[in-house]
Amino acid sequence: MSTYFTKDHEWLKVEGDVATVGITDFAQNQLGDVVYVELPENGKSVSQDDEVAVVESVKAASEVYAPVDGEIVEGNELLVDEPAKVNEAPEGAAWFFKIKLSNAAQLKDLMSEADYKAFVATL
Amino acid sequence: MAEVADLLTTPLFDLHNELGAKMVPFAGYAMPVQYPLGVLKEHLFTRESAGLFDVSHMGQAWLVGPDHATTAAALETLVPSNMEELKPGKQRYTVLLNDNGCIIDDLMVSRPLAAEDDGRLMLVVNAACKDNDYKIIAAALPENVKLEIVEDRALIALQGPKAAEVMALHAPEAAEMGFMEARPLEFDGISIIASRSGYTGEDGYEISVPAGAAEAVAKALLADERVEAIGLGARDSLRLEAGLCLYGHDIDENTTPVEGNITFCMQKRRKEAGDFPGGERVLKQLAEGTENLRVGLLLDGRAPAREGADIRVPGTEEIIGRVTSGGFGPTLGAPVAMGYVPSKLAAIGTELEILVRGRALAAKVAEMPFVAQRYYRKPK
Numbered sequence: 001m002s003t004y005f006t007k008d009h010e011w012l013k014v015e016g017d018v019a020t021v022g023i024t025d026f027a028q029n030q031l032g033d034v035v036y037v038e039l040p041e042n043g044k045s046v047s048q049d050d051e052v053a054v055v056e057s058v059k060a061a062s063e064v065y066a067p068v069d070g071e072i073v074e075g076n077e078l079l080v081d082e083p084a085k086v087n088e089a090p091e092g093a094a095w096f097f098k099i100k101l102s103n104a105a106q107l108k109d110l111m112s113e114a115d116y117k118a119f120v121a122t123l
Numbered sequence: 124m125a126e127v128a129d130l131l132t133t134p135l136f137d138l139h140n141e142l143g144a145k146m147v148p149f150a151g152y153a154m155p156v157q158y159p160l161g162v163l164k165e166h167l168f169t170r171e172s173a174g175l176f177d178v179s180h181m182g183q184a185w186l187v188g189p190d191h192a193t194t195a196a197a198l199e200t201l202v203p204s205n206m207e208e209l210k211p212g213k214q215r216y217t218v219l220l221n222d223n224g225c226i227i228d229d230l231m232v233s234r235p236l237a238a239e240d241d242g243r244l245m246l247v248v249n250a251a252c253k254d255n256d257y258k259i260i261a262a263a264l265p266e267n268v269k270l271e272i273v274e275d276r277a278l279i280a281l282q283g284p285k286a287a288e289v290m291a292l293h294a295p296e297a298a299e300m301g302f303m304e305a306r307p308l309e310f311d312g313i314s315i316i317a318s319r320s321g322y323t324g325e326d327g328y329e330i331s332v333p334a335g336a337a338e339a340v341a342k343a344l345l346a347d348e349r350v351e352a353i354g355l356g357a358r359d360s361l362r363l364e365a366g367l368c369l370y371g372h373d374i375d376e377n378t379t380p381v382e383g384n385i386t387f388c389m390q391k392r393r394k395e396a397g398d399f400p401g402g403e404r405v406l407k408q409l410a411e412g413t414e415n416l417r418v419g420l421l422l423d424g425r426a427p428a429r430e431g432a433d434i435r436v437p438g439t440e441e442i443i444g445r446v447t448s449g450g451f452g453p454t455l456g457a458p459v460a461m462g463y464v465p466s467k468l469a470a471i472g473t474e475l476e477i478l479v480r481g482r483a484l485a486a487k488v489a490e491m492p493f494v495a496q497r498y499y500r501k502p503k
Contacts, residue, residue, distance in 0.1 A: 032161050035451040036426055036451065058166065058451050058453060059359075060429075
């Protein structure tokens with residue numbers, strides 16, 4: 001299993017041709033208390049950088065982007081009932097969706113954990 | 124955040140940083156949007172205990188004339204409230220109006236308690252509007268009434284059900300004040316002017332403090348475990364649940380007090396006479412109603428509808444209104460909003476739809492405040 005990160009503060013854990021996607025601890029900390037999550041529909045085809053999910057704090061709404069091209073195969077229904085999980089376990093139980101990759105070559109342009117940590121340090 | 128360096132600061136700037144606040148630009152000032160507690164917990168803490176807010180960015184000013192009747196009459200040329208009958212030690216909410224009867228700003232006016240201060244009225248205006256307000260007020264005053272802008276005082280709000288008991292430890296006389304009363308007090312030996320009012324729907328005070336003493340007052344209050352520092356984020360969600368307007372969003376230079384549904388600021392004599400800017404139009408609206416009206420909106424489900432969201436009638440396509448403030452209400456545990464709709468659709472319970480990211484969310488016109496106000500009324 002490999003883990004990748006994006007400049008939009010999302011993480012992907014890739015197993016076979018399916019990536020599990022969530023937002024990073026840095027992102028949840030920036031957002032503050034999450035009060036609402038909107039998930040993409042299963043079976044939806046998406047392109048890299050499409051807005052596919054929404055995460056809202058008391059103050060504001062933010063988009064979650066598709067980090068790669070593919071098809072949404074599952075949304076994390078836990079977040080619909082317990083949006084606060086995004087603050088508690090952003091890089092674990094509070095994943096947003098699973099996407100079946102249609103262009104695995106896109107992964108090589110994403111960041112490693114070390115690269116992402118260095119990127120966050122510049123912000 | 125490079126741009127914060129160019130901003131104005133309040134006398135509590137160092138304290139905010141010490142407390143770990145996230146500072147953001149607001150109305151030209153570097154202000155705390157939240158502290159490490161976070162918006163949601165700050166909001167809930169204020170409703171359960173007491174929150175301390177730095178509102179020093181707001182404008183404080185005095186109108187100074189020879190006697191109360193003269194000063195009140197001068198202010199009445201700009202606002203639709205009865206200032207003449209404002210009693211010593213009392214505070215009143217009002218609005219500055221333009222010639223269309225639309226709102227230039229909303230403000231608090233207090234009349235000092237002491238006889239030697241007769242002829243003085245204290246104004247507290249919005250930060251983003253203050254320069255324009257002062258220009259308009261100064262231009263309208265007769266020769267014998269002056270506007271004195273206060274630059275050397277901070278403004279601190281202490282809000283919540285435990286505000287009174289905490290305040291009483293430092294300024295015992297504060298406990299005797301009723302809602303919308305104002306008076307000078309000694310706070311641990313520091314001269315302050317307190318009003319029993321605020322912007323959260325809770326009991327509490329707004330305290331005008333000499334700038335040099337602001338940090339001492341804030342620290343004395345924060346030392347109490349019943350008090351936490353609260354940022355602008357929670358200030359906004361608290362006032363929204365309380366159904367209170369945010370100037371520039373829920374009311375502005377295109378809305379009258381009638382459309383904005385804040386006619387409580389207009390007392391009988393003024394409503395009958397219409398002797399204020401735009402009076403003719405406002406009187407006509409009072410008699411005949413307005414095309415649109417500000418209403419409260421509750422949504423089904425958990426998705427918040429935010430400022431700018433379009434409103435329509437279920438089963439139709441036409442956009443008939445717009446959300447002017449909206450978000451998640453932490454105390455209610457549900458999304459809340461306010462906005463403008465045609466008056467014929469403003470009745471409580473009217474079913475509407477709010478468009479959020481292309482989806483139509485079911486909503487109903489709802490009574491405001493969304494969370495019951497808990498102001499302190501003195502026993503008669």
